[in-house]
Amino acid sequence: MIELKDVSYVRLGTRDLDDALSFATGYLGLEVAETARNAAYLRSDDRAHTLCYFDGDPEDHTVGFEVEDEENLQLAAATLERLGHPVHAGTPEECDLRKVKAFIGFRDPTGNHIELVVRPERSGKRYFATRDAGITGFSHIGLYTTDPSRDERFWTEVCNAKVSDRIGDIPLMRVNEIHHTIALLASDRAGIQHVNHQVQTSDDVMRSYNFLHERNVPIVFGPGRHPTSGARFLYFKGPDGMVFEYSVGVDAIEDEEGHNPRQFGFEPSSFCKWGSKPAADFRR
Numbered sequence: 228m229i230e231l232k233d234v235s236y237v238r239l240g241t242r243d244l245d246d247a248l249s250f251a252t253g254y255l256g257l258e259v260a261e262t263a264r265n266a267a268y269l270r271s272d273d274r275a276h277t278l279c280y281f282d283g284d285p286e287d288h289t290v291g292f293e294v295e296d297e298e299n300l301q302l303a304a305a306t307l308e309r310l311g312h313p314v315h316a317g318t319p320e321e322c323d324l325r326k327v328k329a330f331i332g333f334r335d336p337t338g339n340h341i342e343l344v345v346r347p348e349r350s351g352k353r354y355f356a357t358r359d360a361g362i363t364g365f366s367h368i369g370l371y372t373t374d375p376s377r378d379e380r381f382w383t384e385v386c387n388a389k390v391s392d393r394i395g396d397i398p399l400m401r402v403n404e405i406h407h408t409i410a411l412l413a414s415d416r417a418g419i420q421h422v423n424h425q426v427q428t429s430d431d432v433m434r435s436y437n438f439l440h441e442r443n444v445p446i447v448f449g450p451g452r453h454p455t456s457g458a459r460f461l462y463f464k465g466p467d468g469m470v471f472e473y474s475v476g477v478d479a480i481e482d483e484e485g486h487n488p489r490q491f492g493f494e495p496s497s498f499c500k501w502g503s504k505p506a507a508d509f510r511r
């Protein structure tokens with residue numbers, strides 16, 4: 228069993244690094260940790276970085292998850308190879324770029340690029356953004372799947388994820404007490420559908436709605452409230468069509484043994500209990 232502790236970072240390719248950087252700092256509200264070697268490293272909490280934009284294919288998305296130690300990493304590599312997922316061991320230079328002690332890369336059954344990392348760096352400095360969006364940290368990702376049931380089995384049987392709720396066949400899965408860290412979304416391709424940052428209060432969600440709307444940043448869903456996690460949310464579009472979500476008030480699953488996944492119908496009211504509807508281009 229591969230024990231994921233938390234999501235660690237996302238890596239997104241872009242053909243226009245300057246544009247991605249100005250969006251990340253001026254609209255999303257991240258802090259630049261470092262710009263180096265055709266990449267920009269951005270912070271959203273006390274970690275050294277949680278988002279990396281690199282000069283490359285905008286379809287090239289990677290999600291990193293933290294595992295406990297190098298022994299667990301080796302066991303994970305062996306498990307993945309045995310199950311037919313070729314594993315790439317991170318070179319020292321690749322580890323440096325990610326500010327991790329060690330990592331492996333592989334593809335999930337849909338073909339999503341996944342990395343497992345050991346000892347991702349923290350920063351001694353607190354996160355301080357130029358735009359105050361109220362961000363408290365990077366929290367979860369929406370991941371495309373070409374087969375939700377197969378990929379649910381991968382994340383819950385090969386890895387330690389547990390299903391908190393399902394909307395239709397779409398699982399919201401946790402790897403710690405937070406309601407979900409991985410949300411799957413059905414598609415005909417691989418990739419990240421959205422990147423979630425938590426914000427401090429509902430006021431932050433509404434302030435960002437006005438701020439982004441006034442500046443013509445496409446709002447693709449919300450403001451609204453998820454019946455599943457209970458979070459108030461706003462989704463908007465960033466560079467290369469990537470969707471970003473702010474949310475506040477995600478449930479913690481305290482009764483780990485006693486929690487049974489709830490089944491919600493695949494309909495708009497299962498995504499928002501305030502009646503907001505996703506825009507046609509919510510999914511790319």
Ligand SMILES: O=C(O)c1cccc(O)c1O
Nearest residue numbers: 369410453455456457458
């Ligand atoms: O927070 C949630 O419950 C949620 C539900 C559906 C889709 C999402 O992205 C979510 O974050």
Ligand SMILES: [Fe+2]
Nearest residue numbers: 369410423472
């Ligand atoms: Fe989400």
